[in-house]
Amino acid sequence: MKTYLLASLTLLLACCYVGIVGITFAADSDAGEMEMLIFPENYKPMPVSNGGTISGVVKFEGDKPEMKVLEITKDPKVCGATEKYDESVVIGEDNALKNTIVYLIDITEGKDFDKEAKLEIDQKECKFTPHVQIVPVGQRLTMLNNDRVNHNVHIFSIINTPVNKQQTKTRKKMPLAGVKKAEGPVAVKCDIHGWMSAWIAYVPHPYFAVTNEKGEFTLEDVPAGKYKLGYWHETCGTNNESPAEVTVEAGGTVTQEFTLKLK
């Protein structure tokens, strides 16, 4: 009897072992490709009163990479009117790091999206502005063409359906269908003007901010509580491994600084 018990125990253990190995392998093969944002499984919008604020600055540390001047290989009259720079790392005064996404990783309840907010990416002088855009799941992003040249909007989604549409020179506004799932950030390109580059994050809740040229970010109306605060930067990576912990008090403000290095 005792032996039977032992046998079944071993069996169980063996099963667990195989299971664990299987899971670890699966996780390994998924990670390592590109670092992504982390989204909560579910998010429930609700009215937030007396929420707190998380704000701060993202700074760059290390040797500043030189801003590369982009080679304008096409439509020079429109695209080359002013000099353009590669925006994969934009460092302002005091090492301020622009275009970093700062967000709450594990929030499951909080305010709803501002449905009135304009969701646009402008194509002007063959450059996307903003360089990083947050787009709520299900909402339409409108692509503007202020160039009177042909652009093609190519969004390299993997979870959602990839998009590649021509926005002809006379098409000043081209809204895109809302997406079904949170994803990103995904790259945006114009193949016609190969240097044009931007990022879109399709997000399930509104606690996302992108740092400005001073490296500043603000998340408002956060329900009181303890949260993990994440960041994502196109060249400097993420803190997915060890996100910052912040405690928000009702009506209070917490500050958090991040210092990022080149990967």
Added chain:
Amino acid sequence: MRIRTIALLFLLFGILAVFSLAYAQNAPEASERGKEVYENSCAHCHGVEGRGDGSAAENLLPKPRDFTRGLYKIRSTEAGQLPTDQDLFDIITEGMPGSSMPEWETALSTNDRWEVVAYIKTFYDGFKENENPPKQITLEGKISYSPESVDIGKELYVELGCVECHGNVGRGDGTSAPTLTDSWGFQTWPANLTQGWTFRGGPDTEDIFKRFIGGIAGSPMPAFEGDSFLNFGLTSEESKRLIELENKDEMTEAEEEESGKFYEKMDAAVDIALTIKEGGEVSAAEIQTYNDAMKIVYEKSWHLANYVKSLMPEKQPEPAIGNNVLRSQYVQGELPDFDDPTWETFKARYFPLVGQVVIEPRQFNPTIDGVHVKSFYNDTEVAFLFVWDDRTHTTADETDETTGKPLEDALAVQFPVKVPQGPTAPKPYFLWGGRLPVYLWHWKASMPEQVTELTAKGINNAEAQEVQGELEVKSDYTDGQYKLWVKRALKTEDKKDLQLDTGVFVPIAFSAWDGSNGDVDTKLTMTSWYTFVLEPVPSSRRFIYPPLIALLSIGLLFGLRAFVQRRNTEEV
């Protein structure tokens, strides 16, 4: 003891069970047979796990498809949709021209091809999640080919911006062509629309129609689907008017208002199209608006497809073999100059080029399809016109990363130094000779008015001749096509040159370099030996010759008689 054995058996069984369970979860529909076929026939290119990283993948461009992202180029389905099973079956059966993807109709049974379709679908979960069959592009209402349709299509080709990538006349030489990459970051070129036989999905009007409406997923080629089509929601007249207004430098107030109305109408139609795409609710009236708008899109798309179809010959030209040799035609007097319309009266011979893969560095991914050649000669000279497509004009302003050598477009025409006597006599080795030397004309895009005469005893053993003959050279590059004109005397003083005689069959071969494709030294495209002949002089000459010969022989006869008579008299 017995109990322990049972326990051990249990354990083994348990592990096995877990493994098979795990396997079943990964690949529920795939049969063993599908896996077997895949691993035997496809995995060395597409990789065991379908990531496009098989052992043969390294040298290939385009890369074997990575099946894990669900991106398929050749589909009958709308933009953003997965292919149907039939699409996959068809592409596996027919292969993808212009790439290394072979056809499998001969090597695999119908059943095996279906099994492998089921198996490659397991590499991408999206196939499982989609219960609804993908939406197919309707081919109803096809507008048949006519010059009028082609004309409408031609305008759309420019207005929709196909021209940006495919170029003015479709040779894949648009100004965006050199900077395109695919979704995996590898360089890719727009199709040369004048070479339908290189299309991955076939050159039929229906194929072309599906390609630009559905897009070519994984490539930079956009999908010209409904709502992103030019002026979606406007009638053809309204669309024309709007383009007219847009092209004005300044609009009057009335015109502003007019165009504003058009934009409102377009916005409304686009809104309906997006709502449908998002799965939202639309009224019957809205569906009607949408259908009307789509009808116009599809009509225009057929015109565009007809235009693209008009750019290519009906089928790939036959290679110049058998009776199809390159025959230089005799003309009296001056040979036609570079831009003389007389060249149009001569049907070119076509010599398909392939990548040189015998000697390092090799070219596995050639971009030059072939060279078209014409030739005329007169009593003293011969002239050739060589025409070939190359998407970029590269003139040695870039250098090769590994060798540091300048990259540039070039062409070499190769002949033996000594013409083999008779069809069975040995020719020099096709790769620029060996024991038997070859004589070459080497033209480079950086020196467009010059040809260098080379003598070679092997591809790495070529030298410029000390005495450079007097060759006349002219060339031009327009809209993705080179034209090179070369004129030389039939006979030269130089012993290392080829000497040309009427009616003698001369081996001829070609090598070409596309600088922007990294072609340099032995990394090139080439042909093996073909045949060239100065076509013996036609009738008018035959008319002069026989009487001349007759006269001569009579003269000879008289002479002989006189001679004999004299001898006779002397002897007497």
